């Protein structure tokens with residue numbers, strides 16, 4: 470059965486594209502067939518994160534009717550599939566966003582997970598990717614504006630009868646100016662299912678056009694994303710840090 474999951478947030482810059490990329494790696498590691506779609510039509514970055522930004526045909530071509538589905542699916546060397554979007558503003562002309570749903574519908578059966586990198590907030594573009602998915606992960610940072618914004622996304626998703634898998638809190642530093650997990654759960658009324666730390670390896674991996682899972686598999690951020698991937702497939706995660714990693718992380 471194919472699972473169609475949107476990674477949604479109220480605000481931009483919270484880490485959606487980063488999470489879609491790292492979950493693609495982590496779910497592939499678990500033996501799942503993954504297709505990641507850059508569904509953030511006006512400001513797409515997934516292709517850029519993974520080195521597919523100059524693909525000859527992309528999502529925009531499909532939405533404009535000038536490419537077939539199989540022409541826009543690319544194979545990442547790590548083993549998952551990616552549907553990149555165009556970075557060019559000119560490519561927005563003639564795009565029919567409603568075709569996104571026909572794309573995801575046609576992919577059903579060919580893959581285990583379809584991960585949609587959504588546009589932030591609740592504009593037409595963001596609701597298109599919500600519409601094209603069955604489940605969603607609410608992604609936030611541990612601050613009040615970001616959390617209040619996912620509350621709105623949750624309300625809209627509920628009205629659309631989508632399954633809310635839970636909240637992922639990203640860029641957690643543990644400093645006391647941050648909202649606690651309990652405070653976030655009290656506001657949004659959904660459980661926090663993952664807590665990904667602020668980790669410089671994430672930005673280093675972006676500069677290397679890859680994911681932290683690939684770049685630094687035992688870094689704290691990578692471990693938490695892998696824990697989330699296990700949760701999504703219903704597997705126990707028994708990670709034991711090597712002594713060396715413990716010492717290394719402690720010194721950092």
Ligand SMILES: Nc1ncnc2c1ncn2[C@@H]1O[C@H](COP(=O)(O)OP(=O)(O)O)[C@@H](O)[C@H]1O
Pocket residue numbers: 478480481482483484485486487488514639640641665666667668669671672675690
């Ligand atoms: N856990 C993290 N630790 C450190 N930096 C992060 C983390 N998650 C995301 N970032 C950084 O935050 C920035 C925004 O992330 P991005 O995935 O582009 O957000 P969005 O897609 O929600 O706009 C990027 O520079 C990314 O490297």
Ligand SMILES: [Mg+2]
Pocket residue numbers: 482485486487509514586
């Ligand atoms: Mg993004």
